[in-house]
Amino acid sequence: MTDFAAPWDGVDLSGYALPGGGTLLAALALIAYAMQGKSKGGSRSNEELNAAIERVVGGFFRGIGRYVAGRDLAGEPRSTATWWRSGILVDDGGASVEDVAAIPAPRAPAVSLAKPAAGAGPGVRRAALMPLRVVASMGRALAAWSRWPRAARSLVRLAPLPVAWGLWRHPEATQLALIGAAVVVLLVALAGPGGLSWWVPRTPTDDETLGPAVWAGARQVLRLDEKTPRGKWLRIDPDLSAEGARIVLRLPLEWMGGKEAMAALQHVVDTRVPGEWVSQWERSGASQYVQWTRKPKPVEKPVLPDYVEWKSTGNRYEVFVGQAIEGDRIVDVMVHTQSATPHWGVGGDTGSGKSTVLYIPIVHGRQHGELIDILDTKQNSLIEAEGQSGVRVHKTVRSCVAAFAEFMVSMMAAEAAMGKNAAPGARAQLIPRTLVIDELPTLIKMAYTWWRYGLKGKGVPPFLDWFSIILLQGRSSDHRIVVGTQQFANSFFGGTMERSQIGTKIVVGLQDRISWGVAFGQATPVIQYDTTVKGRGAFADKRQAPDGEHLYVREFQPAFITPRVPQLLAACPPAPKWFDAGEMAPWITDDVLKEADLVAAVGAFLPGGAAGPPAPATVTPGAGTGGTPHPSSSKTVTGSQVTANVTGTAPASEAAEDAELPATYSLAEACAAGIIPWKHATARQYKKRSEERGIDFPEGVTDGRTTYYTEEELKDWVARWQASVTRT
Incomplete structure (x- = not known):
């Protein structure tokens, strides 16, 4: 078979390429020239x-x-x-990238009511449609x-x-x-x-999908030319959901960028980039830029447990009281009693659980050898601590005042025993002591009522003065106070200076705005906590808040120790015999006792004094206080003549003394009870007018915040006021 030979086989075509290409180029040049418009003079120059x-x-x-x-x-x-790399479509400056008609309208998914044919499952349909x-x-x-x-x-x-x-x-x-x-x-x-x-x-990167839109807005704010390349000014990380992802925009040096322009750039990012972004501006260096990082996710606030187990710290001056929330973590709360504010307190309404918290300093103190005196006018709020060595519970007004006085004298004697001129061995006798006062306002009110109506005293009694002295001087002699109170009002502590010695303030239960401000300051924001949780509250310990010039108040859950109190106290080393026997501290000397009576009028209220309980007939360690009324005496009582009646069941005579004290009412309570036949607002007006007319109003007694009167006093005033109105 003869091979077919093409006519051009063996012919060199390379020579034809250049002429043909040159002809084509010449033709194109002539066409271009012909299509150009003529110059004004009808001719075209060689340059054109x-x-x-x-x-x-x-x-x-x-x-x-x-x-x-x-x-x-x-x-x-x-x-x-x-x-x-493949890409995505970009806006060409005309219509949107996607035709508006092609945007699907939202519609509900179709639901077929027909029963699918047998064997025609999803797998079969998928294979058929593949x-x-x-x-x-x-x-x-x-x-x-x-x-x-x-x-x-x-x-x-x-x-x-x-x-x-x-x-x-x-x-x-x-x-x-x-x-x-x-x-x-x-x-x-x-x-x-x-x-x-x-x-x-x-999948397109975030830089590809979001970059054009962000650059279009940023370029206008920065006043850059349309043809300015984006890559030299804007950088968007490929995956903005990754950790540490950021958007960086370089700023022209000549760009002034006031607050409005900066806000405009922030608006561009906020509206064109999903999520929340935080800006960081650098305008002072040679390279000026702004970068955005994703706003950190809010840290989930920790939740305090409903129950916190109490634990011993092993340190006398660190008392574990519970747990609190600080920032995004739960921390143990310690009361540091060796600090400049050694005393602490718990506030809350009746039934809020403050008495339960007071068991903590009792157990902690006894574990470290301290001696505990409890003033409990409610007579049963701290019953778990009774009957234990090293704990004396005082329940009647007379015995509470006597214990208060003895505690202050003990503090003064301890100060003297630590001095340079003290007798040899005096310092070795000293033992740290803690005074726990439950329901401080109630104690003050009952003590003032006893002073005015029981003892027929005139003027102001010295009880709050003792309290002030202990608060100001107690730390150096290891005599500390823990109070339970409805409110941390200045008047309960003798003044602002004295109240400031309560370093750690704890409130439990629901708190009204006034009580919150009294405890932590009017400028301290109220924090919200679950008041349905038993004991839940807040605390502050003289620390300033990181975000303001006010106390740092934290949500708090106190440790629950009540069921373990008898067992823990029984395991503590026994107290000295003199304490369980109800005697005064052995370091109290006659000289200190006379000095205390001279400066604080304390002698008459000590056990054995004119207004104090007598020495006990029998001694039962840790039982409630009592005794028979001591005959009146105007002599100065010395330490060798006095023993404290702080044990044994309260005799009927002293218990009856408290029961015989007249009931007292505030002005509002008297109006509500019908003792005063007017509304409270009217009674206040008549009280003011009676003082202007020279009609004496009863002096009454005060708990430091509210004044109380007996029914007899108020009815006498009403009768005198009505008589003056009739004469008029």
């Missing part, structure tokens, strides 16, 4: 002709370069695709031509040249290669998202 030729030739070669490089042949790039989905995915891939990597577009554009040469020179092999390529494409499509989903297209 050369410029036109350069534009045509340059455009021709630029088009070839764009074609080979896989770029768009004209205009700006339609996507963010790079040489090896070819259609594969073809559709191939169509979508072709439609997304502008988003292809430039390398892929270049390969597709140049592919016809080698395919044509292969069909010319090696047709059979080329056909087989094309068939294989088609099979590969089909297999790739079958494994793709339209088929088996073994591979999915690359």
Whole structure:
């Protein structure tokens, strides 16, 4: 068989390429020249002709370069695709990237009420529809031509040249290669998202999706040219959800950027980037910029437990009282009694649980060898501590005042025993002591009532003066006070200076705004806590809040120790015999006793004094106080003549003395009870008018905050007032 020879076989065609190309270029130049408008004089200069030729030739070669490089042949790039990476469509300055008509309207998913055919499950339907989905995915891939990597577009554009040469020179092999390529494409499509989903297209980065929108807004605020490249000014991390992701925008040095402009940039980020972002500005260096980082997620506030087990600290001067929330963590709360504010207190309404908290200093003190005196006018609030060595419970007004007086004299004697001129061995006798006062306002009111109506005293009794002296001087002699009170009012402690010695203030239960301000200061914000949890409250310990010039108040849950109190106290070392026997402290000397009586009028109220209880007939360690009334005496009582009646069951005579004290009423209570036949507001007006007319109003007694009167006093005043009105 004779081979067919083409006419041009053996002919060198290289010489024809240049003339043909030159002719083509010349033709294009002439066409461009002809299309140019004529100059004003009807002629065209050589410079204009050369410029036109350069534009045509340059455009021709630029088009070839764009074609080979896989770029768009004209205009700006339609996507963010790079040489090896696919991209997303970008706004071309006209309509939106996505046609408005193509945006789907939200609609409810269709629900089929027909029963599916047997055997036609989801797997069968998926297999049947897979070819259609594969073809559709191939169509979508072709439609997304502008988003292809430039390398892929270049390969597709140049592919016809080698395919044509292969069909010319090696047709059979080329056909087989094309068939294989088609099979590969089909297999790739079958494994793709339209088929088996073994591979999915690359997810665009946040820089690609959000960068154009952010740059469009930022560029206007910074007054940059439209053609300014984004990459030199704006950087957005590829994954803004990653830890430490940020957005950085470089600022022009000539950009003034006042508050409004800075707010505009913040608005751009807030509205065009999902999430919340916090800005950080750098305007002072040579390189000025602003960066945004994701706003930290709010730390979940810890929740205090409903029950906190009490534990011993092993340190006499650190008392564990419970747990509190500080910032985003739960911490143990310690009361540091060796600090400049050694005394502490618990506030709250009746039944809030403050008496339960008072068991903590009792147990802690006894574990470290302290001696505890309890003033309990309620007579049963701290019953778990009774009957234990080292704990004396005082229940009647007379015995509470006597214990108060003896505690103050003990403190003064301890101060003297630690002095340089003290007798040898005096310091060795000293033992730390703690005075626990439950219901301080009630004690003050009852003591004042006893002073005025029981003892028929005149003027102001010295009880609050003793309290003030102990608060100011107790730390240096290891004599400390823990109080339970309804409110931390200054009048309960003798003044502002004395109350400030209560270093740690704890409130439990629901607190009204007035009581909160009295405890922590009017400028201290009220914190919210669950008042349904028994004992839940707040505390402050002289620390300033990190975010303001006020006390640092924290939510607090006190430790619960009540069921363990008898067991823990029984395990403590026994107290000295003199304490359990109800005697006064052995370091109290006659000289100290006389000095205390001289400066604080304390002698008459000590056990054995004119207004104090007598020495006990029998001694039962730890029992309630009592005794028979002591006959009146005006002599100064010395330490050798006195013993404290602080043990044994209260005799009927002393208990009866408290019971015989007249009931007292505030002005509002008297009006509500009908003792005063007017409303409270009217009674206050008549009280003021009676004072103006010279009609004496009863002096009454006060608990430091409210004045109380007996029924007899109020009725006498009402009668005198009505008589004066009748005469008028």
